[in-house]
Amino acid sequence: MExxxxxxxxxxxxxxxxxxxxRAKVGDDVYKQDPTVNELEESVAGLFGKEAGLFFPSGSMANQTAIKLHTQPGDELICDKWAHVYNYEGGGMAFNSGVQAKLIDGNRGMITAAQVAESINPPDFYHSPLTTLVCIENTTNKGGGACYDLQTLKDIKDVCTTNNLKYHLDGARIWNALVAKRQHPKQFGELFDTVSVCLSKGLGAPVGSLLLGSKADMAKALRIRKVFGGGMRQAGYLAAAGLYALQHNVGRLEEDHRRAKQLGQLLAQLPWVKSVEPVETNILIFSLKDGYSEAGLIEKLKQKSIFISSLGKGKLRIVTHLDYKEVMHQYVIEAFSKLA
Incomplete structure (x- = not known):
């Protein structure tokens, strides 16, 4: 058992x-003639109260499309220093859109309205790049699955409106936040100009993300997706997985959150663990005490057929998911408890 x-x-x-x-009914989605893709796009857009959606092969492509949609070469976007769009999308904002990032030193990947306001370049000062976009990640990946407070996002929206900035949500794990905070998708749809959502993480689909926004923006995004090579043909087979996931796998995210929290409580009691970051959703980040090796722990766990990852600088990460069953959970708890 791995x-x-x-x-x-x-x-x-x-x-x-x-x-x-x-069983999916399919067509050619490049011609917008795949009925299952169309159904998925309309369904998820409706969930968030947005006018339209566009299906993508990856969340990174959806995010990069949003950045290109909202910026011009030479512009600057604002995001947290740990943001996925900056750290884990291959430098795409520079390569694809010719923009740079103003990085904010937030808390567990989350930034505040005051920090955003302080980071905006004066629009009439042509020596500095023009600030045009704010990118938010919820939940935060590198921040350990942390969830934004809705009021904080509203406050940032006010700053964006006052300063004529676009507002994008990288919602790769927004489903986890919705379940953990008992929030509704439309609360996010009404705040952000564009929202990207992922189907292949907590919801368990094999591939796929969507970008949501106005009809006008999604018409422009369709052209950008084409330029990026993201047009797919009979993509309805993949969209069908997303529809199934939305119908069956959202509520059960609570199980992932519960197991992650139980592991966090256990790790906090172990003598070789230095600290465990707060666990809100399905991501658990912890650090080892001085003298203990990350590689050594990973190898010991590997010998027990348990695989976790290192984030570097003394941090390790565990992510729970729908293929992590209760019998596995009990085995992992026992294995951690016995590790010397």
């Missing part, structure tokens, strides 16, 4: 999801 807790991207489609995919 237990992979490296990421929630490692899940495989269930038999029920596969059957749903096999």
């Amino acid at each position: 237990i992979n807790l490296i990421s929630d991207t490692v899940t495989k489609p269930s038999n029920e999801m596969l059957q749903h995919m096999f």
Whole structure:
């Protein structure tokens, strides 16, 4: 029994999801003639109260499309120093859009309205890049699955409105935040100009993300997606997995959160653990005490068929997901408890 807790991207489609995919009605989505893709786009856009959606092969492409949509070469966007759009998308904002980032030293990947306001370049000072976009990540990946308070996001929205800035949400794990904070998707849809959501993490679909926004913005995004090579043909088979995931796998995210919190409580009691960051959703980040090796711990766990990842600088990460069953959870708890 191999237990992979490296990421929630490692899940495989269930038999029920596969059957749903096999039965999908498909067409050519490049011509917008795939009925299942169209259904998914309309369904998720409606959930968030947005006018339209666009299906993408990856969350990174959806985010990069949003950045290109909202900026011009030479512009600057504002984000947290740990933001996915800055750290884990291959320098795409520079390569694809010719923009740079003003990085904010936030708290666990989360920034405040005051920090955003302080980071905006004066629009009439042509020596500095023009600030045009604020990117938010919720939940925060590198911040350990932390969830923004809704009022903080509203306060940042006010700053964006006052300064004529666009507002994008990288909602790769927004489903986890919605469940953990008992929030509604429309609360986010009404705040952000564009929202990206992922289907292949906590929801367990094999691939796929969506970008949501106005009809006008999604018409422009369709052209950008084409330029990026993201047009797919009979993508309805993949969209069907997303529809199944939305219908069956959102509520059960609570199980992932519960197990992550239980592991966090256990690790906090172990003598070789220095600290455990707050656990709100399905990501657990912890640090070892001085003298203990990250590589050594990873190897010991590997010998027990448990796989976790290192974030560097003394931090390790565990991510729970729908393929991490209760019997596995009990085995992991026992294995950690016995580690010397």
